[in-house]
Amino acid sequence: MSQTTKTPPSAPAEASNRVTLGWSNRLLARPEVGALVAAIVIFVFFLIVAPAFRSPASFFTVLYQSSTIGIVAVAVGMLMIGGEFDLSAGVIVTTAGLVNAMFCYQLGINLIVGAVLSLVFCLAIGFLNGYLVVRTGIPSFLITLGTFFVLQGANLGVTKLVTGSVSTPNINQMDGYKTLDAIFASSFKIGSVTVEITVLWWFLFVALSAFILQRTKIGNWIYAVGGNADSARAVGVPVKAVKIGLFMSVSFLGWFVGMHTLYKFDTLQAGNGIGNEFLYIIAAVVGGTLLTGGYGNAIGVAIGAFIFGMTSLCIVYAGWDPNWFRAFLGVMLLLAVMVNLYVKKLSTARKVG
Amino acid sequence: MTDTLSEHADPELHSGEPLIEMKDVGKTYGAIRALKGINLTVRAGEVTCVLGDNGAGKSTLIKIMAGLHPHNEGTMKVDGKEVSFSSPRESLDHGIATVYQDLAVVSLMEVWRNFFLGSELTSGRGPFATLRIADMKRIADEELRKMGVVVKDINQPIGTLSGGQRQCVAIARAVYFGARVLILDEPTAALGVKQSGVVLKYTAAARDAGLGVVFITHNPHHAYLVGNHFVILKLGQAVLDKKRADVGLDELTRQMAGGDELTELSHELQK
Numbered sequence: 001m002s003q004t005t006k007t008p009p010s011a012p013a014e015a016s017n018r019v020t021l022g023w024s025n026r027l028l029a030r031p032e033v034g035a036l037v038a039a040i041v042i043f044v045f046f047l048i049v050a051p052a053f054r055s056p057a058s059f060f061t062v063l064y065q066s067s068t069i070g071i072v073a074v075a076v077g078m079l080m081i082g083g084e085f086d087l088s089a090g091v092i093v094t095t096a097g098l099v100n101a102m103f104c105y106q107l108g109i110n111l112i113v114g115a116v117l118s119l120v121f122c123l124a125i126g127f128l129n130g131y132l133v134v135r136t137g138i139p140s141f142l143i144t145l146g147t148f149f150v151l152q153g154a155n156l157g158v159t160k161l162v163t164g165s166v167s168t169p170n171i172n173q174m175d176g177y178k179t180l181d182a183i184f185a186s187s188f189k190i191g192s193v194t195v196e197i198t199v200l201w202w203f204l205f206v207a208l209s210a211f212i213l214q215r216t217k218i219g220n221w222i223y224a225v226g227g228n229a230d231s232a233r234a235v236g237v238p239v240k241a242v243k244i245g246l247f248m249s250v251s252f253l254g255w256f257v258g259m260h261t262l263y264k265f266d267t268l269q270a271g272n273g274i275g276n277e278f279l280y281i282i283a284a285v286v287g288g289t290l291l292t293g294g295y296g297n298a299i300g301v302a303i304g305a306f307i308f309g310m311t312s313l314c315i316v317y318a319g320w321d322p323n324w325f326r327a328f329l330g331v332m333l334l335l336a337v338m339v340n341l342y343v344k345k346l347s348t349a350r351k352v353g
Numbered sequence: 354m355t356d357t358l359s360e361h362a363d364p365e366l367h368s369g370e371p372l373i374e375m376k377d378v379g380k381t382y383g384a385i386r387a388l389k390g391i392n393l394t395v396r397a398g399e400v401t402c403v404l405g406d407n408g409a410g411k412s413t414l415i416k417i418m419a420g421l422h423p424h425n426e427g428t429m430k431v432d433g434k435e436v437s438f439s440s441p442r443e444s445l446d447h448g449i450a451t452v453y454q455d456l457a458v459v460s461l462m463e464v465w466r467n468f469f470l471g472s473e474l475t476s477g478r479g480p481f482a483t484l485r486i487a488d489m490k491r492i493a494d495e496e497l498r499k500m501g502v503v504v505k506d507i508n509q510p511i512g513t514l515s516g517g518q519r520q521c522v523a524i525a526r527a528v529y530f531g532a533r534v535l536i537l538d539e540p541t542a543a544l545g546v547k548q549s550g551v552v553l554k555y556t557a558a559a560r561d562a563g564l565g566v567v568f569i570t571h572n573p574h575h576a577y578l579v580g581n582h583f584v585i586l587k588l589g590q591a592v593l594d595k596k597r598a599d600v601g602l603d604e605l606t607r608q609m610a611g612g613d614e615l616t617e618l619s620h621e622l623q624k
Contacts, residue, residue: 235472236445294461
């Protein structure tokens with residue numbers, strides 16, 4: 001290695017070949033740029049048309065709304081970078097809360113025990129999703145579509161069996177409630193602004209995900225597994241373990257939001273969560289994640305979730321019919337997919353110099 | 354160009370010492386027989402050329418050595434110990450590095466990330482140890498320069514490089530990580546004359562540094578430039594197995610072009 005450090009590059013003649021990319025090219029190569037531009041445009045637009053949006057309080061309400069989708073979207077984004085889908089991510093949130101609430105209420109056990117049990121249960125589902133995908137080679141879209149329906153049915157069926165209705169009993173008088181409420185669903189005031197703790201959790205998970213993706217070998221492996229699984233396997237990346245791990249992180253963050261929902265509202269409707277899996281995917285795609293895997297980043301997904309939170313509330317702030325929200329989301333998705341395709345072409349086919 | 358090699362080659366390699374010995378190795382995929390009765394010895398400091406037409410079993414042979422599929426007949430010994438690889442990691446751990454025809458790179462990832470993929474440099478231990486990004490960029494750039502590959506930006510996605518450059522990244526990577534046996538799967542197939550030359554020079558340099566090289570190709574001219582030992586496969590079996598001293602380029606070319614079948618064909622056509 002001593003030689004390596006002291007010898008100057010042995011191809012000086014070709015050094016002139018080296019080009020420093022212009023800032024515009026570098027910027028375009030980043031997955032989140034499209035989402036950032038869109039977020040700014042939408043933000044300014046709503047500042048103009050929705051006067052109610054122009055206060056710090058409503059900004060933090062938007063952040064809260066974004067965090068409820070954004071937390072799971074962090075993991076869904078990583079999973080999509082790893083080249084897979086999880087359609088069960090929406091209902092697993094409800095499953096997590098239901099397991100916790102009903103298990104403890106029926107048996108009179110401390111809620112903390114139930115929360116841990118629910119975590120184990122969710123991780124097991126995530127493992128099962130991942131295991132089935134890597135074991136059978138069936139597209140994850142189909143496998144998780146299956147688990148989605150199983151969980152959706154079981155959520156309603158089991159709740160009806162246990163409680164006789166489709167919602168869980170109120171748990172706010174039970175042991176352990178205060179601790180869990182503080183962790184998952186508390187809020188605090190800064191001046192006149194109420195900050196929900198999930199916003200902080202969301203920022204934390206985004207930072208963690210960004211760190212893992214960019215700065216650790218696991219992140220390197222996630223990109224490789226999504227970009228070209230065969231190549232990754234050939235250089236010794238444990239492809240199966242990476243994929244299973246990604247499915248388990250989705251179910252972990254699903255559980256986390258499930259805990260939040262339960263301790264925020266103290267009771268859960270068993271039919272909740274259906275359709276949210278698409279919101280996570282939209283947040284990821286709008287944030288620049290490629291549907292085919294191998295490309296995207298955590299900040300982009302966070303911006304995607306923020307766009308979701310902002311539009312869902314600002315449509316109300318602007319006094320419009322909230323039914324238009326989903327139509328808007330669809331348009332955003334289509335635009336995002338087209339921008340992504342364009343950016344991908346630019347960054348892979350680009351010949352500088 | 355040989356800097357990388359002499360630095361990273363295992364000093365315990367002795368020229369002529371067998372690294373991989375295959376005896377009667379065969380492979381079946383269900384009812385389909387892909388390989389039968391292959392005897393092949395890869396020696397340190399030698400280039401073993403495996404030639405064959407499409408479908409002759411070259412890829413299957415590589416996959417057995419690379420750990421993508423285990424063989425199901427015969428024995429394979431690495432450094433004198435019998436092995437049967439069930440994953441590429443195992444094969445890599447034995448110092449066998451394979452550079453695939455499809456280049457085994459992830460095109461959307463940066464050059465330096467590809468270079469270190471699967472063997473990342475980290476500071477600290479555990480899954481969340483941080484990558485030493487600056488070091489990795491510097492080393493990848495230096496190693497590529499030594500091979501005469503100057504990429505415009507070490508951060509550019511590897512998909513933007515030319516086929517020859519990608520090939521060189523893959524070979525440089527294998528050598529840098531201390532491969533003792535280098536398996537090159539059709540390294541010159543998709544390259545122009547000049548780029549093939551670079552790859553062939555590097556192959557010879559790897560041989561001279563004491564590595565065992567398995568050179569898979571269907572081009573006898575390229576094989577004869579660097580090879581010490583030649584094996585021609587046809588329909589999963591070895592039809593020629595000779596040392597350089599015992600075989601000429603003419604015979605190799607003739608065998609590759611179809612050999613006796615070709616002679617027959619020429620008789621038929623002359624009628």
